[in-house]
Amino acid sequence: MLKILKYSFFDLMRSRWSYVYFAFYLLLGIVLLFLNNDLSKAVITLMNIIIVLVPLIGTIFGVMYYYNSKEFTELLLAQPLKRSSIFLGQYLGVSISLSMSLVLGLGIPFALYGLFNSSAIWDFSLLIITGGFLTFIFTALAFNIALSNENKIKGFGYAILVWLLLAIIYDGVFLMSLILFEDYPLDKLSLVGTMLNPIDLSRTLILLKLDISALLGYTGAVFKQFFGTSFGLIVSFSMLIIWVSLPVMRIVYKSKRKDF
Amino acid sequence: MNKVVTVFLILFFVSFFSSAQTITVCKDCNITTLKEAIKNATDFDTIIVKQGTYKEHNITIDKPLTILGKNYPVIDGEEQGEIITIVSDHVTVDGLFLKNVGNSYTEDFAAIRVIKSKFFEIRNLVIEKLFFGIYIEKSKFGKIINNKIIGEAVEEYNSGNGIHLWYSHDLDIENNHVQNMRDGIYFEFADNSTIKNNVSTNNLRYGLHFMFSNNDVYEGNTFENNGAGVAVMFSKQIKMINNVFKKNWGTASYGLLLKEINDAEIKGNTFEKNTIGINIEGSNRITYVNNNFSNNGWAVKVRGACYSNSFISNNFLYNSFDVSYNSKINDNLFDNNYWSNYTGYDLDKNGIGDVPYRPVKLFSYIVNRTPETIILLRSLFIDIIDFSEKVSPVFTPDKLLDNNPSIKKIAW
Numbered sequence A: 001m002l003k004i005l006k007y008s009f010f011d012l013m014r015s016r017w018s019y020v021y022f023a024f025y026l027l028l029g030i031v032l033l034f035l036n037n038d039l040s041k042a043v044i045t046l047m048n049i050i051i052v053l054v055p056l057i058g059t060i061f062g063v064m065y066y067y068n069s070k071e072f073t074e075l076l077l078a079q080p081l082k083r084s085s086i087f088l089g090q091y092l093g094v095s096i097s098l099s100m101s102l103v104l105g106l107g108i109p110f111a112l113y114g115l116f117n118s119s120a121i122w123d124f125s126l127l128i129i130t131g132g133f134l135t136f137i138f139t140a141l142a143f144n145i146a147l148s149n150e151n152k153i154k155g156f157g158y159a160i161l162v163w164l165l166l167a168i169i170y171d172g173v174f175l176m177s178l179i180l181f182e183d184y185p186l187d188k189l190s191l192v193g194t195m196l197n198p199i200d201l202s203r204t205l206i207l208l209k210l211d212i213s214a215l216l217g218y219t220g221a222v223f224k225q226f227f228g229t230s231f232g233l234i235v236s237f238s239m240l241i242i243w244v245s246l247p248v249m250r251i252v253y254k255s256k257r258k259d260f
Numbered sequence B: 001m002n003k004v005v006t007v008f009l010i011l012f013f014v015s016f017f018s019s020a021q022t023i024t025v026c027k028d029c030n031i032t033t034l035k036e037a038i039k040n041a042t043d044f045d046t047i048i049v050k051q052g053t054y055k056e057h058n059i060t061i062d063k064p065l066t067i068l069g070k071n072y073p074v075i076d077g078e079e080q081g082e083i084i085t086i087v088s089d090h091v092t093v094d095g096l097f098l099k100n101v102g103n104s105y106t107e108d109f110a111a112i113r114v115i116k117s118k119f120f121e122i123r124n125l126v127i128e129k130l131f132f133g134i135y136i137e138k139s140k141f142g143k144i145i146n147n148k149i150i151g152e153a154v155e156e157y158n159s160g161n162g163i164h165l166w167y168s169h170d171l172d173i174e175n176n177h178v179q180n181m182r183d184g185i186y187f188e189f190a191d192n193s194t195i196k197n198n199v200s201t202n203n204l205r206y207g208l209h210f211m212f213s214n215n216d217v218y219e220g221n222t223f224e225n226n227g228a229g230v231a232v233m234f235s236k237q238i239k240m241i242n243n244v245f246k247k248n249w250g251t252a253s254y255g256l257l258l259k260e261i262n263d264a265e266i267k268g269n270t271f272e273k274n275t276i277g278i279n280i281e282g283s284n285r286i287t288y289v290n291n292n293f294s295n296n297g298w299a300v301k302v303r304g305a306c307y308s309n310s311f312i313s314n315n316f317l318y319n320s321f322d323v324s325y326n327s328k329i330n331d332n333l334f335d336n337n338y339w340s341n342y343t344g345y346d347l348d349k350n351g352i353g354d355v356p357y358r359p360v361k362l363f364s365y366i367v368n369r370t371p372e373t374i375i376l377l378r379s380l381f382i383d384i385i386d387f388s389e390k391v392s393p394v395f396t397p398d399k400l401l402d403n404n405p406s407i408k409k410i411a412w
Helices: A002-014 A016-036 A039-068 A070-077 A083-113 A121-148 A152-180 A187-195 A198-210 A221-228 A231-257 B002-017 B034-040 B362-369 B371-376 B380-391
Strands: B022-025 B046-049 B053-055 B059-061 B066-069 B074-076 B084-086 B092-094 B097-099 B110-115 B121-123 B126-128 B132-137 B140-145 B148-150 B163-174 B177-179 B185-191 B194-196 B199-201 B208-211 B217-219 B222-224 B229-236 B239-241 B244-246 B254-262 B265-267 B270-272 B276-281 B287-289 B292-294 B298-304 B310-312 B315-317 B321-325 B333-335
Touching: A002 A016, A002 A083, A016 A039, A016 A083, A039 A070, A039 A083, A039 A121, A039 A152, A039 A198, A039 B380, A070 A083, A083 A121, A083 A231, A121 A152, A121 A198, A121 A231, A152 A187, A152 A198, A152 B362, A152 B371, A152 B380, A187 A198, A187 A221, A187 B371, A198 A231, A198 B371, A221 A231, B022 B034, B034 B046, B034 B059, B097 B110, B132 B140, B244 B254, B254 B270, B321 B362, B362 B371, B362 B380
Parallel strands: B022 B046, B046 B066, B053 B074, B059 B084, B066 B092, B074 B097, B084 B110, B092 B121, B097 B126, B110 B132, B121 B140, B126 B148, B132 B163, B140 B163, B148 B177, B163 B185, B163 B194, B177 B199, B185 B208, B194 B217, B199 B222, B208 B229, B217 B239, B222 B244, B229 B254, B239 B265, B244 B270, B254 B276, B265 B287, B270 B292, B276 B298, B287 B310, B292 B315, B298 B321, B310 B333
Antiparallel strands: none
């Protein structure tokens, strides 16, 4: 598996797209800092971008990579190699190279701007960690979609749909249902609703850092326990780990049974 | 004020040059208790209390005396009741360490109580293990300076206030430090007083709490991490200048709660990391100038019946919500503030944004209605509906605009 991982990783490192992605984040970081002149404000803006853009790029890139390297995958399948290690190697190669572009692309301008001497460093590192998680989750989802769909167009369509669903539509439905059932106690429902969507989950994780004072304004014991203690942080992180492992398990499961 | 000074000076000289004598209290002296010393003293004497522990309570000072503690002598009330009660004019108490005030559910025992007196001075006291700290009733022209009051309050019903004023006026309260009490500083019917450079932290209920107290000035105080922040109610003509309201977190916690406050001036204050920076209810004709609101949940929450208030040249920095309204009616003015959430531009480079800023967002309206939706804060979907509301306001007050939003942070 490590060999395939290495191969995928270096293949991607040499590809144009990784550089484009890296350059995009580099530019974004520089422009944000240049325009804002303020680290904490830049971190907030960055958060808005990361929780929307990282999943999008993760899904599209994942699907694209799978379809592009299909012939090579088939060649590998002819070798005496475990299927799970082929696909997991590819998956990890893609996710790691994407996360690296993210970390370096955003890290370099912020570090040059004096992040290490600033109080925003914790907010920033949380941002990068969630960004990394989102990359891993959405690349895994993309691989799932690609594995299940032979048709490229269909695969891309589903990938974009999944992103749209989780990034925007889910929140809309969530909001409507909260307003619809406002007469009932909703604090548990709202927390569960957040857990079921990795984008919302990462958003909450960042909210815990940035908007804790507003979150504590709501009267609710469950909310208070969740946001007021480290409980929220622990639960959110474990949910993110579950969100990574479930799709990865499905990749393994699916790849073992698929006819090529 | 001049009169006061003259009277003070005359009294000072009278006491200095007349028969005033000094009585020393210590363990090996002729006089070993403060009570005995007061009994033997004549008007305008000075009693010097030397270092040591004096187990005394219910000490009544009924003549104009100066009591000076050398190296913080401890007056231990042994939880029997009140420690010092002042019932005479011109009393100065300086440099004592008071502890173990009695706790009671029927009487408000205080470490030091002033009743119907004028021209008193309470300074440099340290008070610990107390019920009420400094309790002033029906007194005037006094000074409370440099005291340190450290409580151990756990429950509201069986704890008292640090500095408690009732029906008193013309007082100066300066440089005191109050912590872990029920209310740090409590005023009821206290007019024309100055509260300056005090620190009130970690109190169970309010850092500062006042009602029916008019014409007071609050300057340079720090209120931090109090159970419910600072509450001011039913008062007129107050000035709050350069105070700091910080880290008051919780469901019913405010940096500053204003209720039925009229004609006040709030200037140069800092509101930082509070759940609600300022909560305004039924308050009219208040000017908010040059305040900093940073990292609050709600910088300003307007609850209703607030007319003719003006917010001019304030900084609103990284608050989750800048301003929230619960109705569509607006009679308040927002002008020339700096909003960190402002997204407009300044083409003519005059430092003022060319597009007006709408501080009230649709989402704040939604959160008011269904508080659980707060969990969707900063979601892309919320940004989209906020944007559409910004373009054509339906739920939020459409005339609530800052027409001249500043492009740069306002400095003063």
